[in-house]
């Protein structure tokens with residue numbers, strides 16, 4: 406029987422990443438109102454990404470993030486536990502800098518993602534999880550499948566090279582591509598990654614932001630089934646970019662896990 410703690414939310418953003426709304430305090434207050442016992446702010450760190458807009462924090466932003474977060478930890482100490490973590494975006498071209506930046510602070514929780522992919526000779530990185538990147542939406546099925554395989558291979562490298570507690574929104578890349586449900590998944594690469602998570606005891610988040618997009622969490626049932634077979638720890642995450650999403654759909658998670666456990670019966 407696989408369990409998940411639906412009273413903690415391990416993936417919450419702040420306005421510091423430039424694509425979220427609401428103050429840090431509003432996220433905390435919503436979490437308390439919804440009966441959560443623990444939340445973890447998990448803000449974006451990226452390095453060396455060429456993109457038309459900045460969707461991550463600078464080191465100066467992280468200074469402010471910690472100062473503000475510590476004030477909130479003190480103020481709400483008796484009501485909720487507040488962790489201060491990072492969602493680090495892997496970039497194979499910037500490993501040393503990412504390692505140094507991660508080592509320079511005391512994070513309560515490190516989530517690993519791979520959002521941006523250098524593809525062909527394009528000047529900007531492709532944003533694999535954006536609904537606005539028209540080059541991503543225009544990929545052919547063959548191109549998309551090649552990029553998905555590369556995505557899982559990079560994540561496999563990343564868990565060896567960067568410290569992390571959890572992998573974020575595992576099958577979210579290309580989520581807005583109309584061919585998504587029909588792409589064949591790179592199962593060899595996915596299995597390699599799951600094996601590594603098992604060996605290193607790295608958790609997998611069940612990211613409920615997927616429910617509004619495709620009526621299922623990230624990752625979907627097939628991958629979740631495999632993760633459960635590997636006994637990978639599961640963590641509830643809303644990936645909130647606005648206070649009203651904190652803890653969203655968490656009550657559905659036990660059922661989703663149950664269905665995934667039985668999806669090959």
Ligand SMILES: [Zn+2]
Pocket residue numbers: 418422424449646
């Ligand atoms: Zn974000």
Ligand SMILES: [Zn+2]
Pocket residue numbers: 492518520573574
């Ligand atoms: Zn992310």
